[in-house]
Amino acid sequence: MTWLPILALAGLGFLAAALLFGLARSGWTLFGATLLFGLTGYALHGAPGQPAAPSVDPERVVETGELMVEARREFYDPVGSMPSRYVVSSDGFARRGQYEDAANFLRNAVAENPADDEAWVALGNVLVEHAQGQLSAAALFAYARAEELDGDNPAPGYFVGLAMLRQGEFAQGRRMWADILADAPADAPWRPGLVERLDRLDTLLSGGGIPPATR
Numbered sequence: 001m002t003w004l005p006i007l008a009l010a011g012l013g014f015l016a017a018a019l020l021f022g023l024a025r026s027g028w029t030l031f032g033a034t035l036l037f038g039l040t041g042y043a044l045h046g047a048p049g050q051p052a053a054p055s056v057d058p059e060r061v062v063e064t065g066e067l068m069v070e071a072r073r074e075f076y077d078p079v080g081s082m083p084s085r086y087v088v089s090s091d092g093f094a095r096r097g098q099y100e101d102a103a104n105f106l107r108n109a110v111a112e113n114p115a116d117d118e119a120w121v122a123l124g125n126v127l128v129e130h131a132q133g134q135l136s137a138a139a140l141f142a143y144a145r146a147e148e149l150d151g152d153n154p155a156p157g158y159f160v161g162l163a164m165l166r167q168g169e170f171a172q173g174r175r176m177w178a179d180i181l182a183d184a185p186a187d188a189p190w191r192p193g194l195v196e197r198l199d200r201l202d203t204l205l206s207g208g209g210i211p212p213a214t215r
Helices: 004-020 025-045 058-073 085-095 099-112 117-130 137-149 155-166 170-183 191-206
Strands: none
Touching: 058 085, 058 117, 058 155, 085 099, 085 117, 099 117, 117 137, 117 155, 137 155, 155 170, 170 191
């Protein structure tokens, strides 16, 4: 296979996000780095000739949706930063594994309030889940917008790192989590949870295990 079409598509995706959709310069780093990591992972693990993935266990899908919502809320103040009504409705669908319906509510959320960074993170999450764990260009754009709106909240980078782990890009995913932890304030309420997950990840990697798909 030739890499020229793939590289061209990645370049077009970056230009579209930056020029057509108004992604600010502050979000270029996350978006560009993740595109690069995605290409690297595809080069190492991609197998377009392989048959489609087996069907997903519905119970596992529901569990993933529940954990995803809980993990996202850890990065936001449960009292001073309640999600919008669209995000709340979307979470209900996400908990049942109905990610396409969840995404539709979140598109309404960001249309009504483009500055809602939690809605952008939630949109990135459900788009990843709808794509069965793969980072799509649309999901990357949503995460980059969230980071642009609130660069101090590590939620976008955390979930990008999680998606990388799920795609088998363990070194890149772990590095993103470690960088977030290194920059985290000592009193950040989400810090203990990230420390626990990073420790668990290191244990699994050192023992040859596979990191969990969620949290």
